[in-house]
Amino acid sequence: MGTAIIDPKSMSELMEFADAMSKSGLVPNDYQGKPNNIVVAVQWGSEIGLAPMQALQNISVINGRATVWGDSALALVAAHPLFLGIDEHFEGETAVCIVKRKLSNGEVQETRREFSIDMAKKAGLWGRKGPWTSYPNRMLQMRARGFALRDGFPDAMKGMITTEEGWDTPPEEKQSHTKVDKVVNIGDGAVTSQEILEAVGEAETPTNDAEQLGEGEVVVSPTEQGQSETEASPLGSYTLNIPRCEPESYGTTQEFSDRYKALMDSVMKATTIDARSKMTKLRELEDANAQLLSSSPEGNELIDHRLKLNKKLGVELKETGNE
Secondary structure: OOOOOOOOOOHHHHHHHHHHHHOOOOOOHHHOOOHHHHHHHHHHHHHHOOOHHHHHHHEEEEOOEEEEOHHHHHHHHHOOOOEEEEEEEEEOOEEEEEEEEEOOOOOEEEEEEEEEHHHHHHOOOOOOOOHHHHOHHHHHHHHHHHHHHHHHOHHHHOOOEEHHHHHOOOOOOOOOOOOHHHHHOOOOOOOOHHHHHHHHHHHOOOOOHHHHHOOHHHOOOOOOOOOOOOOOOOOOOEEEOOOOOOOEEEOOHHHHHHHHHHHHHHHHHOOOOOHHHHHHHHHHHHHHOHHHHHHOOOHHHHHHHHHHHHHHHHHHHHHHOOO
């Protein structure tokens, strides 16, 4: 007897599936406690030919946008009937990717894309803490691959970028949406990815950062730090991006740093989320502000502080046997 494949047939079934999966420890960390991200991933997976569980393993939602891991993107394109091969190599300090496609007239179209160290430097990526420091050649390869696959096989990629590229894309300011009720209650009708993304945009935008980062009583507001509402207004030069919350702006990097540390501390003090979820939230906060962290004087200090907190959380995971 074959194994049944979970396949939500309606929006209500999809929401139930997402809610159940978000509570499971068997889904990737990025989806634990985030049913709305699961909805986006599963919807996109259905449009590119992935079953729900495959979608959760191969698709990552970054800043509200569905992305696909570089290796999975290649697998999607390789399954295309017109795919004729791929060539990836380095020419000096430049990663090169050439993807071949058979055209309707029988000719072969070669799409060549490159990404060099110089290009990474101009984009502010080279030397950035994380994968660009630990695996620089891999990141160059994935960027060249992503460009080649998207340009050579847009029908297979359907506009999706690679997860590796998504990490480096600064989050956009979120606009409020009013379609969430329409999408969630649409029943068995067809639902597009855009409708789901708009619905998730509202569903994942809490009224304040306390709902996102943990418990309200431990979140320090700009006013509590001695700043007036005017000083914390969007007129400031330094924007603090808080996942699924409205961005905050500050006039100096020190004000930005103080608020950033307060948010990290609020995550650590929260009692309603486990250590692994805290790690995820700290990482999300860092990713959302990567560009400013890499350029501000206090950036390295904030990143080092996050790494120290991660060590504490790692010890907690070992002690509880949830490592």
